[in-house]
Amino acid sequence: MRCTFAWPALLVFSILNCGEAESDPANNSPEVTLVSPNGGEFAPTQTVSWRARDKDKDDVLSIELELLILDENDEVQSSEVIATDLENTLEIESTTYDWQRDDVALVNGAGDPIRYAIRITATDLAGNTASDESDEAFTLLDAGALDNLDWDDVQPIFVRYCKRCHSEPAASPGIEYFRLDKYNAKDPAPPTNDEQGVFEMRESVARQLLQLGSMPPFGNNQPSDLDKMRIQNWLDDGAPFSAE
Ligand code: HEC
Numbered sequence: 513m514r515c516t517f518a519w520p521a522l523l524v525f526s527i528l529n530c531g532e533a534e535s536d537p538a539n540n541s542p543e544v545t546l547v548s549p550n551g552g553e554f555a556p557t558q559t560v561s562w563r564a565r566d567k568d569k570d571d572v573l574s575i576e577l578e579l580l581i582l583d584e585n586d587e588v589q590s591s592e593v594i595a596t597d598l599e600n601t602l603e604i605e606s607t608t609y610d611w612q613r614d615d616v617a618l619v620n621g622a623g624d625p626i627r628y629a630i631r632i633t634a635t636d637l638a639g640n641t642a643s644d645e646s647d648e649a650f651t652l653l654d655a656g657a658l659d660n661l662d663w664d665d666v667q668p669i670f671v672r673y674c675k676r677c678h679s680e681p682a683a684s685p686g687i688e689y690f691r692l693d694k695y696n697a698k699d700p701a702p703p704t705n706d707e708q709g710v711f712e713m714r715e716s717v718a719r720q721l722l723q724l725g726s727m728p729p730f731g732n733n734q735p736s737d738l739d740k741m742r743i744q745n746w747l748d749d750g751a752p753f754s755a756e
Pocket residue numbers: 670673674675676677678683684686687692713716717720721727728729732735
């Protein structure tokens with residue numbers, strides 16, 4: 513806080529106020545929530561994101577991110593600071609960090625995926641801290657894991673999130689002309705019929721699922737960001753049945 517002096521009436525008040533502001537600018541502890549990663553798999557292009565706030569409106573938070581290695585019982589085995597002194601003013605409530613994880617191991621000596629978590633710690637100007645961790649362990653995806661996807665890679669996502677309403681029979685007569693549990697009109701997935709599949713519907717699927725976010729309808733189970741990235745990449749490649 514800046515010290516300003518108004519002469520003469522407010523002088524004494526200003527000095528007191530200024531002194532107090534400098535020695536103790538923040539009485540309330542920050543609040544911080546790690547939004548992502550929170551379990552599952554983490555892609556190279558995903559970012560660490562969080563929400564942080566503080567009731568003291570002029571406060572500025574300093575953010576530290578640590579990478580934790582967990583054992584199979586979710587006990588922390590080791591930790592390493594991956595970012596420190598990230599400034600988080602309170603105007604930006606939702607913040608992300610582009611974690612470059614090129615030299616972080618994906619698997620352990622036995623070849624099993626390493627279970628990671630992120631811990632975030634926010635410290636305010638007065639030194640009050642708050643922290644949060646990933647709700648569940650996550651594993652890291654290989655740099656190329658989202659490239660060259662084919663129908664086998666994305667079909668489970670359509671089956672899980674769309675089949676309920678977009679299969680045979682469809683949820684309503686107006687959408688009976690296509691199915692999202694099969695590849696195209698020639699795909700003989702039972703019950704066999706010549707309805708269009710995801711391939712013919714790909715532009716509409718991109719619009720509803722990726723651009724508008726209107727499918728699946730609000731209130732239904734939603735695919736993760738990672739699943740949406742998979743579908744996005746597959747569509748960008750021309751929605752191939754089998755990739756090279
Ligand atoms: C709870 C049922 C339900 C689920 C789950 C659902 N949809 Fe839909 N979808 C509908 C209904 C009903 C319509 C037609 C009315 C409308 O547009 O709201 C529709 C319309 C669509 C359309 C537009 C069709 C056209 O004629 O252009 C697309 C594309 C679509 N859905 C894709 C998806 C995808 C992709 C998923 C899964 C990721 C999904 N939907 C999940 C019920 C559902």
